[in-house]
Amino acid sequence: MNLRCFVSNTKEITDSISPSDRSSNLCPRVLGIQWHSVADNFKLDVNMDTTGFISKRTIAQQIASIYDPLGWFIPLMIKAKHFQQLLWKEHYEWDETLCETHKQQWISIVNELSGFEKSVSRCITRSTVSNTLVTYCDASSLAMTVCTYLTSEEDFNFLMGKSKLTDIRRLTTIPKMEMNAVTIGARLTLNVSLSLKSSISISKVIILTDSEVALKWLKCSQQRQTTGLYIKNRVREVHKVFRLLEDMDVEVFFGYIDTRWNPADVGTRVH
Known part of the structure; x- marks a missing residue:
């Protein structure tokens, strides 16, 4: 060959x-x-079509057609995914025609998305000595979102994001969802650290949330936890991630960030 x-x-x-x-x-x-x-950059673009038959199936196909392995499109796609979730609440069949109101809502969403273009540098750092991973976490009644950045003295670059819509089948309090977002952030931070350790030196990890309740749960010793099993399991998992990172000789810090400065916030709201 x-x-x-x-x-x-x-x-x-x-x-x-x-x-x-x-x-x-x-x-x-x-x-x-x-x-x-x-x-030497990646070109991101979104092109979706509103012509033809519009149903729950075709909308699902359109959303799935946006290939986004690193979470670049999370703030952009949150409105479309929330609309898809609305169709489930309305009990539409897969190939049922949408009512005129919902059809116009979807056309409006697609028109906002289509034509989006952005270039992202392929290079994520020029430092070979010391880099820091910073992960931001946030949640709302709509979604839980986290994003990880690689920082050094010379650079501050987005690496990866993750987002999860809230479960429409059950009601969960905002503090619980904030704790869930921190757990997702911890998992993402560990996965990114393991992926980069052979090529990029990571000396420090910082995980930030704008939820003081979630921080209090994390700082409280497990013997003194008075929360339910849902929170205990997530606190246990986050601390397990911290120990795994420390075993890799990485310093681990977690703390508070004001909502106004939290970049994960844009992935939890419909704009």
Whole structure:
């Protein structure tokens, strides 16, 4: 097999490749994401269609068509996912035509999303010595969202986000959802740390939430916990993550951040 269609972000490497083996496409898709090799950045875009039949099935297909493994589109897609959840509340069948009101709501959502474009640098850090992971957590009656950034003296870059809509089948208090968001944030922080440890030095991890209640639960010793099993299990899991990170020689801190400065907040609200 003759390997060909090579592309590189480095001019010296590109020049060393035979012209017959180079790719004519300078913006190939890498693992489903469009990569601009010259600028060395990823191109993000959203294009959704409102023509044709609109049902719960076609809306689910449209939402699933937005490939977002790193959570870049979470603030953008939260409104569409919330609308999809509304259709379940209204007990629509999969191929049932939406009422005119809901149809117009969906068209309005798609019109807001379509045409969105943004470029994100592929490079996440230039520091090879010491980097810090900062994870922000937030929750509302709509969703729980977390996002992780890699910081150093030179850089501050978004790495990954996670979001989960609240369960429409049961009512849960906001403090419990905030604690759940911290748990999701701890899991994400551990997974990112494990993924990066072979190539990027992580010396410190900081997990921040704007919920003082969740912080109080975390700081209270498990022997003195008077909360229910739901909270105890999540506090236990978060502390387990902290111990695993410390075993990797990573300093772990958790603390409070004002809602106004919490970037995870934008993924918990319909704007």
